Amino acid sequence: MTIDVLIAEDEPGILxxxxxxxKRAGWSVRAVTDGDxxxxxxxxxxxxxxxxxxxxxxxxxxEVLERIRASDTMRDVPVLILTAKGQQQDKRLAEELGADAxxxxxxxxxxxxxxVRQLLDKERG
Amino acid sequence: xxxxIGIRIRNQRKTLALSQAGLARSIGISPSYLNLIExxxxxxxxxxxxxxxxxxxxxIEQLTGENEQRxxxxxxxxxxxxxxxxxxxxxxxxRELVAQFPNIAAALVRLYRAYVxxxxxxxxxxxxxxxxxxxxxxxxxxxSQITAVRSxxxxxxxxxxxxxxxxxxxxxxxxxxxxxxxxVAQTLIGHFDQTADTRASIMPARELDDLIIEEGNHxxxxxxxxxxxxxxxxxxxxxGEAELAVLLERQFAIKVERGGMPExxxxxxxxxxxxDANKRVMSFQGTTVAATRQFQLARLYAELAVPDILxxxxxxxxxxxxxxxxxxxxALGSYLAGAIVLPYSAFLEDAEQSQYDVDYLGHxxxxxxxQVAHRLVTLRRKQDEGIPFGFLxxxxxxxxTKHFPLPGLLLPSSGHAxxxxxxxxxxxxxxxxxxxxxxxxxxxxxxxxxxxxxxxLATFKDRPFHSSVMLACDVLHAHRTVYGQGxxxxxxxxxxxxxPACRLCVRSACAHRQEEALDPSGGDATxxxxxxxxxxxxxEND
Numbered sequence: 001m002t003i004d005v006l007i008a009e010d011e012p013g014i015l016x017x018x019x020x021x022x023k024r025a026g027w028s029v030r031a032v033t034d035g036d037x038x039x040x041x042x043x044x045x046x047x048x049x050x051x052x053x054x055x056x057x058x059x060x061x062x063e064v065l066e067r068i069r070a071s072d073t074m075r076d077v078p079v080l081i082l083t084a085k086g087q088q089q090d091k092r093l094a095e096e097l098g099a100d101a102x103x104x105x106x107x108x109x110x111x112x113x114x115x116v117r118q119l120l121d122k123e124r125g
Numbered sequence: 126x127x128x129x130i131g132i133r134i135r136n137q138r139k140t141l142a143l144s145q146a147g148l149a150r151s152i153g154i155s156p157s158y159l160n161l162i163e164x165x166x167x168x169x170x171x172x173x174x175x176x177x178x179x180x181x182x183x184x185i186e187q188l189t190g191e192n193e194q195r196x197x198x199x200x201x202x203x204x205x206x207x208x209x210x211x212x213x214x215x216x217x218x219x220r221e222l223v224a225q226f227p228n229i230a231a232a233l234v235r236l237y238r239a240y241v242x243x244x245x246x247x248x249x250x251x252x253x254x255x256x257x258x259x260x261x262x263x264x265x266x267x268x269s270q271i272t273a274v275r276s277x278x279x280x281x282x283x284x285x286x287x288x289x290x291x292x293x294x295x296x297x298x299x300x301x302x303x304x305x306x307x308x309v310a311q312t313l314i315g316h317f318d319q320t321a322d323t324r325a326s327i328m329p330a331r332e333l334d335d336l337i338i339e340e341g342n343h344x345x346x347x348x349x350x351x352x353x354x355x356x357x358x359x360x361x362x363x364x365g366e367a368e369l370a371v372l373l374e375r376q377f378a379i380k381v382e383r384g385g386m387p388e389x390x391x392x393x394x395x396x397x398x399x400x401d402a403n404k405r406v407m408s409f410q411g412t413t414v415a416a417t418r419q420f421q422l423a424r425l426y427a428e429l430a431v432p433d434i435l436x437x438x439x440x441x442x443x444x445x446x447x448x449x450x451x452x453x454x455x456a457l458g459s460y461l462a463g464a465i466v467l468p469y470s471a472f473l474e475d476a477e478q479s480q481y482d483v484d485y486l487g488h489x490x491x492x493x494x495x496q497v498a499h500r501l502v503t504l505r506r507k508q509d510e511g512i513p514f515g516f517l518x519x520x521x522x523x524x525x526t527k528h529f530p531l532p533g534l535l536l537p538s539s540g541h542a543x544x545x546x547x548x549x550x551x552x553x554x555x556x557x558x559x560x561x562x563x564x565x566x567x568x569x570x571x572x573x574x575x576x577x578x579x580x581x582l583a584t585f586k587d588r589p590f591h592s593s594v595m596l597a598c599d600v601l602h603a604h605r606t607v608y609g610q611g612x613x614x615x616x617x618x619x620x621x622x623x624x625p626a627c628r629l630c631v632r633s634a635c636a637h638r639q640e641e642a643l644d645p646s647g648g649d650a651t652x653x654x655x656x657x658x659x660x661x662x663x664x665e666n667d
Contacts, residue, residue, distance in 0.1 A: 011269040011270075011272075011273060012273075012298075013269070013270065013272075013273025013274070013276075013277065013298050013301065013302045014269060014272050014273045014276065016273075016277075016294070016295075016298055017273060017276035017277050017280055017295070017298070018276070020280060020291075020295075021276070021280065024284070055265055084264070084265060084268045105268050105269065105271075105272040106268060106271040106272040106275045106276075107272065107275075107276075108275070108279065109276055109279045109280065109283075
């Protein structure tokens with residue numbers, strides 16, 4: 001089974017709206033709420049893009065990203081990181097760890113949809 | 126650093142129109158010796174200084190000039206601040222200002238302290254914003270909530286075919302996140318209120334310091350009261366932790382409890398002791414040492430038995446805020462406890478007989494090294510005083526956390542002292558007394574004695590926390606102490622050359638310098654070269 005987008009976000013309010021706007025854009029979407037579940041879900045669902053929050057329980061977004069890039073089976077999956085405004089250090093670290101794109105909170109919904117669309121296009125191309 | 130006692134003696138003698146020979150005769154020394162004292166070529170202290178003060182109709186503190194010296198040092202420190210680097214201030218200006226306009230000098234020092242405090246607050250806020258985990262967590266929550274609200278609002282606004290159920294879902298989400306945001310806002314406000322409280326406590330602590338120092342760290346009324354309380358306690362059959370507990374229960378219905386588990390938080394609080402005034406229970410951790418238990422019970426007993434006496438003492442114009450008075454109440458309660466556990470006359474006699482062996486005195490009175498050392502500083506009763514000591518305590522990070530200065534030797538009140546002082550060396554020889562004769566740049570020499578102390582027993586899980594405590598006395602008194610034994614006091618070459626603290630020290634060639642000296646008379650104060658001697662230039666050692 002494959003899906004288009006896997007969302008990893010533990011804030012219920014954000015998760016609910018992300019799930020809605022990405023499905024509304026026409027993609028198949030699944031969501032998880034902690035770092036451990038991201039890695040398991042990538043293996044089982046093989047998403048085409050992962051939308052990853054940094055502040056996740058169990059394993060942070062950084063740890064998850066590091067493991068994704070170190071894994072033979074997961075390393076190529078595109079990852080969109082959700083960072084917080086003003087946290088430039090987070091962005092730099094995520095870049096070093098191999099993040100493909102960033103969206104800064106608080107974001108406009110269209111920014112997320114556009115960023116995911118570009119990653120999917122790139123993956124397809 | 127030595128106070129010009131000789132000059133004050135000469136000035137006062139002349140004011141009273143006394144001849145040198147006449148004064149010398151009345152105090153029982155030769156005119157030539159008095160001449161050396163007046164020329165500041167001989168040290169004078171103890172009973173001789175007291176006799177001179179009496180003959181000249183002065184208080185001893187007027188001769189030692191302790192308050193003036195402190196004021197001069199505070200002024201020099203403020204003049205050395207980089208903010209005043211463009212102002213030309215001569216080396217002797219501070220001394221002359223204090224001599225001619227003492228009130229203006231005191232006002233300048235107060236202003237400088239306020240400036241330093243304001244700067245400290247700025248640093249606290251800056252650190253809080255960048256590194257405070259609570260603030261960071263709150264910021265994250267706010268950003269998440271704003272994101273959720275914005276995203277949900279956009280969905281409601283931009284999606285024309287939303288079902289009733291979906292509309293309700295996102296409206297609910299907005300309401301929920303908005304409520305959560307107001308809670309976070311309240312927590313944030315509380316957080317900054319707390320910060321403001323912390324800032325406000327900086328000045329009260331200085332006010333309390335000043336009061337204790339101005340009183341020479343000796344409070345005659347508290348000494349009298351302590352003697353009476355000690356007598357009452359001894360009427361129960363002796364003096365110790367058990368008797369204190371019995372009297373606390375009998376007079377004030379207070380129970381004393383001790384924890385059994387070794388963990389620091391076994392009793393639900395992190396400190397070594399806690400008094401619950403509502404439940405009337407004094408609790409100690411299982412690891413709290415006997416000396417701390419006895420001392421804290423004595424303090425509680427004193428605070429409950431004579432609150433009026435303590436309140437009279439803190440009703441003082443020098444304490445300008447409720448926080449300062451609350452701190453003073455605690456500090457003077459501790460003073461009373463020290464005077465009860467270590468009663469003046471008996472303790473002074475034992476101190477003299479044991480040659481001020483702090484460990485021995487601690488064993489004899491079930492008191493800690495720090496309690497004994499602190500008590501030695503307070504033995505300043507007129508006509509019946511012990512060796513004048515200064516006292517200093519440092520935490521393991523090297524910060525000074527408690528100080529009582531000595532006339533002539535002004536110990537830093539905060540920050541770090543000279544790294545060569547044994548107060549730091551003691552951390553390398555835990556539980557051993559480290560002694561050292563030190564010499565300052567003006568030739569004044571002191572005996573420094575330091576040892577690490579711990580207020581609780583260490584267990585495998587609960588790591589020990591050591592502070593270091595140091596006593597300082599003029600080297601002239603070294604032979605009266607057990608710590609002077611085996612030292613050749615006359616061998617000046619063996620002295621350790623020290624300063625007060627790096628930034629106040631003029632030893633430009635010191636290899637141990639950790640911070641650049643602040644020098645108002647020359648040099649570029651904006652260029653700081655920590656960790657290297659001043660004359661060291663990069664590339665010089667190739």
